[in-house]
Amino acid sequence: MSQETVISGDMKAEVLAYADPIADNVMQGFNEGNYTMYSRDFGAEMRQALDEAVFEQNHEDVTSRIGLYESRSDPVVTEAGEYIAVTYRAVFEQEDGVALRFVFQKGDESHRLHGLWFNSPKLRS
Template identity: 45%
Template sequence: MNKSQWQIVLTLVFVIGIILTACSGGARTLEGDTRDAVLAYAEPMADTLLNGLFAGDYTAFATDFDEAMRKGLDEKAFTDLRQTLESRLGAFQSREVSSVLESGNYYIVVYRLRFEKDDAVTMRLVLTKTEPHLVSGLWFDSPELRKR
Protein backbone atom coordinates (compact mmCIF):
# COMPACT_ATOMS: atom_id res chain seq x y z
CA MET A 1 0.00 0.00 0.00
CA ASN A 2 1.51 3.34 -1.02
CA LYS A 3 1.49 6.54 1.02
CA SER A 4 -1.65 8.04 -0.57
CA GLN A 5 -3.60 4.83 -0.02
CA TRP A 6 -2.58 4.86 3.64
CA GLN A 7 -3.70 8.48 3.90
CA ILE A 8 -7.11 7.55 2.50
CA VAL A 9 -7.40 4.64 4.94
CA LEU A 10 -6.41 6.82 7.90
CA THR A 11 -8.87 9.54 6.88
CA LEU A 12 -11.66 7.00 6.53
CA VAL A 13 -10.84 5.48 9.94
CA PHE A 14 -11.00 8.95 11.49
CA VAL A 15 -14.28 9.78 9.79
CA ILE A 16 -15.82 6.41 10.61
CA GLY A 17 -14.84 6.90 14.25
CA ILE A 18 -16.63 10.22 14.34
CA ILE A 19 -19.66 8.75 12.63
CA LEU A 20 -19.80 5.81 15.00
CA THR A 21 -19.68 8.28 17.85
CA ALA A 22 -22.50 10.23 16.21
CA CYS A 23 -24.57 7.08 15.85
CA SER A 24 -24.12 6.19 19.48
CA GLY A 25 -26.11 7.63 22.34
CA GLY A 26 -23.66 10.57 22.53
CA ALA A 27 -25.09 12.35 19.49
CA ARG A 28 -28.16 14.48 19.63
CA THR A 29 -30.27 15.79 16.80
CA LEU A 30 -30.39 19.56 16.54
CA GLU A 31 -33.58 21.41 15.75
CA GLY A 32 -34.89 24.95 15.54
CA ASP A 33 -32.58 27.94 15.93
CA THR A 34 -29.52 25.84 16.81
CA ARG A 35 -29.94 23.72 13.68
CA ASP A 36 -30.44 26.84 11.58
CA ALA A 37 -27.31 28.45 13.05
CA VAL A 38 -25.20 25.41 12.11
CA LEU A 39 -26.68 25.30 8.61
CA ALA A 40 -25.96 29.02 8.14
CA TYR A 41 -22.26 28.19 7.83
CA ALA A 42 -22.45 24.49 6.89
CA GLU A 43 -24.47 25.02 3.72
CA PRO A 44 -21.99 27.45 2.08
CA MET A 45 -19.18 25.06 3.06
CA ALA A 46 -21.05 22.15 1.47
CA ASP A 47 -21.63 24.26 -1.68
CA THR A 48 -17.93 25.06 -1.97
CA LEU A 49 -16.89 21.47 -1.31
CA LEU A 50 -19.33 19.90 -3.77
CA ASN A 51 -18.78 22.55 -6.47
CA GLY A 52 -15.02 22.02 -6.17
CA LEU A 53 -15.43 18.24 -6.23
CA PHE A 54 -17.53 18.13 -9.38
CA ALA A 55 -15.49 20.82 -11.12
CA GLY A 56 -12.27 18.93 -10.40
CA ASP A 57 -10.91 21.87 -8.38
CA TYR A 58 -9.06 20.54 -5.33
CA THR A 59 -8.29 24.03 -4.00
CA ALA A 60 -12.00 24.90 -3.85
CA PHE A 61 -12.91 21.43 -2.56
CA ALA A 62 -10.48 21.68 0.37
CA THR A 63 -11.03 25.39 1.15
CA ASP A 64 -12.63 24.73 4.54
CA PHE A 65 -10.62 21.63 5.56
CA ASP A 66 -8.75 21.48 8.84
CA GLU A 67 -5.09 20.43 8.73
CA ALA A 68 -5.79 16.72 9.31
CA MET A 69 -8.28 16.64 6.42
CA ARG A 70 -5.80 18.39 4.10
CA LYS A 71 -3.18 15.77 4.93
CA GLY A 72 -5.57 12.83 4.79
CA LEU A 73 -7.45 13.86 1.67
CA ASP A 74 -4.75 15.22 -0.61
CA GLU A 75 -5.01 15.89 -4.36
CA LYS A 76 -4.40 12.24 -5.28
CA ALA A 77 -7.13 11.03 -2.90
CA PHE A 78 -9.39 13.79 -4.25
CA THR A 79 -8.87 12.59 -7.82
CA ASP A 80 -9.59 9.00 -6.77
CA LEU A 81 -12.75 10.06 -4.90
CA ARG A 82 -13.97 12.10 -7.85
CA GLN A 83 -13.38 9.27 -10.31
CA THR A 84 -15.13 6.78 -8.04
CA LEU A 85 -18.19 8.98 -7.60
CA GLU A 86 -18.44 9.78 -11.30
CA SER A 87 -17.96 6.20 -12.51
CA ARG A 88 -20.29 4.56 -10.00
CA LEU A 89 -22.92 7.24 -9.45
CA GLY A 90 -22.95 9.30 -12.63
CA ALA A 91 -23.73 13.00 -12.70
CA PHE A 92 -24.58 14.84 -9.49
CA GLN A 93 -28.15 16.15 -9.47
CA SER A 94 -29.11 17.58 -6.07
CA ARG A 95 -28.74 17.51 -2.31
CA GLU A 96 -30.91 18.08 0.72
CA VAL A 97 -30.23 18.19 4.45
CA SER A 98 -31.33 15.02 6.16
CA SER A 99 -30.29 15.85 9.73
CA VAL A 100 -27.96 17.95 11.84
CA LEU A 101 -26.30 16.30 14.82
CA GLU A 102 -24.11 17.40 17.69
CA SER A 103 -21.51 15.00 19.03
CA GLY A 104 -18.76 16.11 21.39
CA ASN A 105 -16.74 18.86 19.74
CA TYR A 106 -18.36 18.36 16.34
CA TYR A 107 -21.46 19.08 14.34
CA ILE A 108 -22.40 16.52 11.72
CA VAL A 109 -24.59 17.53 8.82
CA VAL A 110 -26.07 14.53 7.04
CA TYR A 111 -27.09 15.12 3.45
CA ARG A 112 -29.01 13.01 0.99
CA LEU A 113 -27.46 13.36 -2.44
CA ARG A 114 -29.06 12.40 -5.72
CA PHE A 115 -26.96 11.24 -8.63
CA GLU A 116 -27.83 9.99 -12.07
CA LYS A 117 -27.42 6.31 -11.07
CA ASP A 118 -28.26 6.45 -7.36
CA ASP A 119 -30.71 8.72 -5.56
CA ALA A 120 -29.90 7.56 -2.01
CA VAL A 121 -26.32 8.64 -1.39
CA THR A 122 -25.49 9.83 2.10
CA MET A 123 -22.85 12.48 2.67
CA ARG A 124 -21.75 13.24 6.20
CA LEU A 125 -19.96 16.53 6.67
CA VAL A 126 -18.24 16.76 10.05
CA LEU A 127 -17.50 20.29 11.25
CA THR A 128 -15.64 21.64 14.26
CA LYS A 129 -17.84 23.41 16.79
CA THR A 130 -15.21 26.04 17.52
CA GLU A 131 -14.60 28.97 15.21
CA PRO A 132 -13.41 29.10 12.61
CA HIS A 133 -15.64 26.16 11.77
CA LEU A 134 -13.69 23.72 9.62
CA VAL A 135 -14.38 20.43 7.88
CA SER A 136 -12.78 17.67 9.92
CA GLY A 137 -14.51 14.69 8.32
CA LEU A 138 -16.26 13.75 5.12
CA TRP A 139 -17.91 10.48 4.19
CA PHE A 140 -19.98 9.29 1.24
CA ASP A 141 -22.07 6.13 1.41
CA SER A 142 -24.56 4.29 -0.78
CA PRO A 143 -25.28 0.73 -1.83
CA GLU A 144 -23.72 1.52 -5.22
CA LEU A 145 -20.48 2.69 -3.60
CA ARG A 146 -20.27 -0.45 -1.45
CA LYS A 147 -20.35 -2.74 -4.50
CA ARG A 148 -17.00 -4.18 -5.48
Protein backbone atom coordinates in the same frame (compact mmCIF):
# COMPACT_ATOMS: atom_id res chain seq x y z
CA MET B 1 -17.64 7.83 19.31
CA SER B 2 -20.35 8.95 21.69
CA GLN B 3 -24.09 8.82 21.04
CA GLU B 4 -25.35 11.22 18.37
CA THR B 5 -28.11 13.64 19.31
CA VAL B 6 -30.27 15.35 16.69
CA ILE B 7 -30.17 19.15 16.80
CA SER B 8 -33.20 21.19 15.74
CA GLY B 9 -34.58 24.71 15.89
CA ASP B 10 -32.31 27.75 16.22
CA MET B 11 -29.14 25.72 16.76
CA LYS B 12 -29.80 23.71 13.59
CA ALA B 13 -30.35 26.96 11.67
CA GLU B 14 -27.06 28.36 13.01
CA VAL B 15 -25.16 25.25 11.88
CA LEU B 16 -26.79 25.21 8.44
CA ALA B 17 -25.94 28.91 7.98
CA TYR B 18 -22.26 27.92 7.67
CA ALA B 19 -22.61 24.27 6.57
CA ASP B 20 -24.79 24.89 3.50
CA PRO B 21 -22.35 27.27 1.73
CA ILE B 22 -19.43 24.95 2.57
CA ALA B 23 -21.35 21.96 1.18
CA ASP B 24 -22.15 23.97 -1.98
CA ASN B 25 -18.48 24.80 -2.45
CA VAL B 26 -17.21 21.28 -1.75
CA MET B 27 -19.68 19.69 -4.14
CA GLN B 28 -19.05 22.27 -6.89
CA GLY B 29 -15.32 21.60 -6.54
CA PHE B 30 -16.06 17.87 -6.64
CA ASN B 31 -18.10 18.14 -9.86
CA GLU B 32 -15.46 20.32 -11.52
CA GLY B 33 -12.59 18.09 -10.38
CA ASN B 34 -11.14 21.24 -8.77
CA TYR B 35 -9.17 20.23 -5.67
CA THR B 36 -8.42 23.83 -4.64
CA MET B 37 -12.13 24.67 -4.49
CA TYR B 38 -13.05 21.25 -3.02
CA SER B 39 -10.55 21.52 -0.16
CA ARG B 40 -10.93 25.25 0.58
CA ASP B 41 -12.78 24.65 3.86
CA PHE B 42 -10.74 21.66 5.07
CA GLY B 43 -9.03 21.70 8.44
CA ALA B 44 -5.26 21.05 8.42
CA GLU B 45 -5.53 17.36 9.35
CA MET B 46 -8.17 16.74 6.71
CA ARG B 47 -6.14 18.52 4.04
CA GLN B 48 -3.20 16.26 4.93
CA ALA B 49 -5.30 13.08 4.86
CA LEU B 50 -7.19 14.02 1.71
CA ASP B 51 -4.54 15.47 -0.56
CA GLU B 52 -4.93 16.08 -4.29
CA ALA B 53 -3.89 12.54 -5.28
CA VAL B 54 -6.46 11.00 -2.90
CA PHE B 55 -9.09 13.46 -4.18
CA GLU B 56 -8.44 12.45 -7.79
CA GLN B 57 -8.78 8.75 -6.91
CA ASN B 58 -11.96 9.34 -4.85
CA HIS B 59 -13.43 11.54 -7.59
CA GLU B 60 -12.83 8.84 -10.20
CA ASP B 61 -14.24 6.12 -7.91
CA VAL B 62 -17.42 8.08 -7.06
CA THR B 63 -18.15 9.43 -10.54
CA SER B 64 -17.59 6.03 -12.19
CA ARG B 65 -20.20 4.46 -9.85
CA ILE B 66 -22.83 7.17 -9.32
CA GLY B 67 -21.94 10.05 -11.65
CA LEU B 68 -21.77 13.72 -10.74
CA TYR B 69 -23.55 15.43 -7.86
CA GLU B 70 -26.86 17.12 -8.76
CA SER B 71 -28.62 18.31 -5.58
CA ARG B 72 -29.17 17.75 -1.89
CA SER B 73 -31.98 18.12 0.63
CA ASP B 74 -33.24 17.06 4.06
CA PRO B 75 -30.25 18.02 6.19
CA VAL B 76 -30.07 16.30 9.55
CA VAL B 77 -27.81 18.00 12.09
CA THR B 78 -26.41 15.89 14.92
CA GLU B 79 -23.86 16.31 17.66
CA ALA B 80 -21.66 13.77 19.38
CA GLY B 81 -18.87 14.67 21.77
CA GLU B 82 -16.92 17.60 20.35
CA TYR B 83 -18.28 17.24 16.82
CA ILE B 84 -21.31 18.43 14.88
CA ALA B 85 -22.31 16.56 11.73
CA VAL B 86 -24.61 17.62 8.91
CA THR B 87 -25.90 14.77 6.77
CA TYR B 88 -27.70 15.59 3.54
CA ARG B 89 -29.67 13.29 1.28
CA ALA B 90 -28.13 13.87 -2.14
CA VAL B 91 -28.98 13.09 -5.73
CA PHE B 92 -26.21 12.05 -8.09
CA GLU B 93 -26.67 11.31 -11.80
CA GLN B 94 -26.95 7.55 -11.25
CA GLU B 95 -28.20 7.28 -7.66
CA ASP B 96 -30.65 9.05 -5.37
CA GLY B 97 -30.40 9.01 -1.58
CA VAL B 98 -26.63 9.29 -1.28
CA ALA B 99 -25.67 10.36 2.25
CA LEU B 100 -23.26 13.31 2.27
CA ARG B 101 -21.84 13.78 5.77
CA PHE B 102 -19.93 16.94 6.70
CA VAL B 103 -18.31 17.01 10.17
CA PHE B 104 -17.29 20.15 12.04
CA GLN B 105 -15.67 20.63 15.43
CA LYS B 106 -17.74 22.44 18.08
CA GLY B 107 -16.37 25.83 19.01
CA ASP B 108 -14.29 26.16 15.82
CA GLU B 109 -15.26 29.64 14.66
CA SER B 110 -13.49 29.10 11.32
CA HIS B 111 -15.92 26.21 10.60
CA ARG B 112 -13.22 24.04 9.06
CA LEU B 113 -14.27 20.60 7.86
CA HIS B 114 -12.98 17.77 10.03
CA GLY B 115 -14.66 14.96 8.11
CA LEU B 116 -16.41 14.28 4.82
CA TRP B 117 -18.08 11.06 3.71
CA PHE B 118 -20.14 9.97 0.72
CA ASN B 119 -22.19 6.84 1.44
CA SER B 120 -24.67 4.85 -0.64
CA PRO B 121 -25.44 1.26 -1.67
CA LYS B 122 -23.63 1.68 -5.02
CA LEU B 123 -20.56 3.17 -3.34
CA ARG B 124 -20.43 0.27 -0.83
CA SER B 125 -20.72 -2.43 -3.50
